[in-house]
Amino acid sequence: MPPAPDARDGGTAPRRRGGRRHRWPVVVPFFAFLAVCFGLPAGTMVYGAFTVLDPESGASRISTENVSGSLSGAYGTGLTGSVELSLVTALLATVIGTLIAQAVVTSPRPALRGIVVSASGVLANFSGAPLAFAFIATLGTTGTVTQLFHLDRTGFSLYSFTGLVLAYLYFMVPLMVVTVLPALDGLRSQWQEAAASCGATRGQYWRHVGIPVLTPSLLGGAVLMFGTAFASHATAAVMVGSSQPLITIQIANALNGNVLVGQENLALAMSLNMVVIALLVMAVQIPLQRRSARWLG
Incomplete structure (x- = not known):
């Protein structure tokens, strides 16, 4: 051979x-x-x-007027409002979603996990105009729950920043549950047993072992929630329209021609701002995912 x-x-x-x-x-x-x-x-x-059209001659020239205009005045307020809404909803969705996922992981009933995962997968994709209509019919001015519990007397309004936060959490919390479940499953029971054998309490285990290991996954999930909220448009457009300053609604208005003469490319400048923020989100999320995979893989 x-x-x-x-x-x-x-x-x-x-x-x-x-x-x-x-x-x-x-x-x-x-x-x-x-x-x-x-x-x-x-x-x-x-x-x-970076192109500006001359309304008189129709000639175009390279300039930063569109970009500077998109970062000032009402358009700057819209960008700030979108960032603020995304930060608040991302923080709340991360905390609530993680607590729900931890309850599912530690539950002795396997059927509960299947129900929660299935429901989260469905609710995470239920957004846009259908979700806005559901909230208006339920918590709107003449909504069922509003009339039943007289929420209008408390000063609550669905067409406000608080109402948008509630609507966004409806699909962001299930998305966070689905995102963080694999990370919680990656926590090995041997780690907790080893900590207990060394005399550590449950709180000490989570403070010195569990939370440090989960931190990259939690931060990555929070960044993902921020990007999801920042890019959402249809839910806010149907619910509040232009009453709340959001960059996505302002871009839609600019694309529909609701701008001054000579500012036709302002929507492109606002879109460029969103792309830059999205790239920053990706630049933060990818290293966090790699570090989480290294610990939990």
């Missing part, structure tokens, strides 16, 4: 080089898809954001 080829004599080298050589044609369609569906719109957006 002839001896097997040794890896040192280059017996397998041609095969490896050929494998590397044939990988590029496979990924070319993927990069072409990215270039057409993402690169071209992104380039058009950036070019339009």
